[in-house]
Amino acid sequence: MYTHLRRFFTIALIAATCVFNLPARADEPTQHETDKVAQAVNEEEHKIEHKLEEHEAKFNIGEMIMHHIADSHEWEFSHGVSLPLPVILYSEDRGLEVFLSSNFHNEHHEYNGYHLVHGESEQIVPVDEARKIYDFSITKNVASMLISAVILILVFTSVAGWYKNSKGKAPKGFASAMEVIILFIRDEVVKPNVGPKYEKYLPYLLTLFFFILINNIMGLLPGSANLTGNIAVTMTLAVLTFIIVHLNANGNYYKHLLSPPGVPGPLLLIMIPVEIVGVFMKPFSLMVRLFANITAGHIILLSLFGLIFIFQSFVIAPVISLFALFLNFIEIMVAFIQAFIFTLLSSMYIGTAIEEHSHDHGHH
Numbered sequence: 424m425y426t427h428l429r430r431f432f433t434i435a436l437i438a439a440t441c442v443f444n445l446p447a448r449a450d451e452p453t454q455h456e457t458d459k460v461a462q463a464v465n466e467e468e469h470k471i472e473h474k475l476e477e478h479e480a481k482f483n484i485g486e487m488i489m490h491h492i493a494d495s496h497e498w499e500f501s502h503g504v505s506l507p508l509p510v511i512l513y514s515e516d517r518g519l520e521v522f523l524s525s526n527f528h529n530e531h532h533e534y535n536g537y538h539l540v541h542g543e544s545e546q547i548v549p550v551d552e553a554r555k556i557y558d559f560s561i562t563k564n565v566a567s568m569l570i571s572a573v574i575l576i577l578v579f580t581s582v583a584g585w586y587k588n589s590k591g592k593a594p595k596g597f598a599s600a601m602e603v604i605i606l607f608i609r610d611e612v613v614k615p616n617v618g619p620k621y622e623k624y625l626p627y628l629l630t631l632f633f634f635i636l637i638n639n640i641m642g643l644l645p646g647s648a649n650l651t652g653n654i655a656v657t658m659t660l661a662v663l664t665f666i667i668v669h670l671n672a673n674g675n676y677y678k679h680l681l682s683p684p685g686v687p688g689p690l691l692l693i694m695i696p697v698e699i700v701g702v703f704m705k706p707f708s709l710m711v712r713l714f715a716n717i718t719a720g721h722i723i724l725l726s727l728f729g730l731i732f733i734f735q736s737f738v739i740a741p742v743i744s745l746f747a748l749f750l751n752f753i754e755i756m757v758a759f760i761q762a763f764i765f766t767l768l769s770s771m772y773i774g775t776a777i778e779e780h781s782h783d784h785g786h787h
Contacts, residue, residue: 484729492649492721494564496524496545500646508566510547511559512537524560564656567648571637575630608632608766616770617777624773627667631660632766639717639758643751651761652718654710661706664769672776705772709765716761720754 499505507525514520526534532541533550540546547558561569578601585598594602613628614621638650650656680698682691727747731740 484726484733487729488722488725491725492652492718493544494562494648494653496527496539496547496560496562498563498566498646498648508563509561510537511561512547513557513559514549514554516554563648564650564653567638567641567650568656571634571641571650574637575633578633605629612763612767613770616767617774620777624667624671624770627663628766628770628773631664631769632762635660635713635765636758636762639762640755642717642721643754643758649718649721651713652721654714657710657714660713660765661710664709664772665706668772668776671773673779675779676776705768709768713761713765716757720750720757724750724754 496510497505497507507523510520510522510524510526512520520535522535524539527537527539532539536550536554537547537556538550540548545562547556547560549556582598582601585594593599608629609621609625613625617624617628635651641647642649642651680702681695683694683698686694724747727743727750731743
């Protein structure tokens with residue numbers, strides 16, 4: 424964008440100089456005029472480049488977006504307002520060390536022999552490269568995950584307590600709203616896809632749904648963490664589903680995997696590798712789908728807000744704000760949809776693994 428602006432201003436300046444300066448001094452030597460025009464153009468181009476570089480230094484939309492969606496060792500609520508988080512390091516020579524990340528707020532980002540490296544992801548490395556450390560720090564994503572875990576515990580203990588103390592009564596208020604969601608996941612997602620043994624897997628699938636949903640919604644709040652937009656988190660959730668599927672899978676599942684029924688012998692050399700690749704593609708698709716959808720939504724919203732600072736116009740700011748508000752409502756819907764899809768696919772994978780061969784026709 425800045426390159427196009429630079430070219431536009433340069434061409435406009437050359438055209439203006441040729442129109443206004445050359446006719447007025449037609450009696451002077453041509454070479455002299457050409458040199459003066461070229462010098463004036465170069466000076467103005469340098470001024471324009473300098474101003475554009477200053478503008479880029481003041482606001483870089485790419486850095487702003489990456490800063491907000493990446494993990495960090497401090498929780499920044501707004502520009503200049505941040506909460507330092509605990510840094511927990513372990514090394515053989517020093518043992519356990521605990522201090523706040525605010526100690527890195529100096530010119531060199533160094534403290535006590537450690538350096539905070541800012542890049543695509545923040546890392547704490549020892550100044551002495553020969554040392555080996557283990558980083559157990561509470562980062563913004565870890566803090567957000569702990570908060571969401573506390574919210575889940577409080578929500579479900581309160582709902583369970585209400586049902587325990589109000590047997591035979593119709594649920595009211597928050598308990599009623601939670602019952603609708605829980606029954607929907609049980610009756611429309613888990614039970615049809617897992618089958619008769621669904622009760623064994625219902626706690627995990629309900630936890631999976633509400634964990635993703637709460638963190639998706641929390642990620643839309645100003646100054647919040649982008650937990651479900653972190654590939655490590657979505658990978659962990661996908662791996663948990665993968666482990667549950669293959670620990671509980673029956674013999675029919677592995678027989679179908681290693682010897683697909685109805686496939687001629689020579690084709691098994693092709694089908695068996697395809698089936699094995701498919702086993703790993705299922706958790707991979709779970710991981711990438713959630714990560715990509717949540718991250719893309721955050722990038723679009725941050726890009727829209729960044730346009731306000733790029734154009735610096737009172738006219739465009741309300742328009743972009745209204746459009747961003749509309750997209751924010753879309754993102755709330757996406758938060759529910761992605762939690763639903765992740766739970767639905769996990770239920771389908773579990774149901775496929777534990778399905779009895781004799782019930783194939785009965786269920787389908």
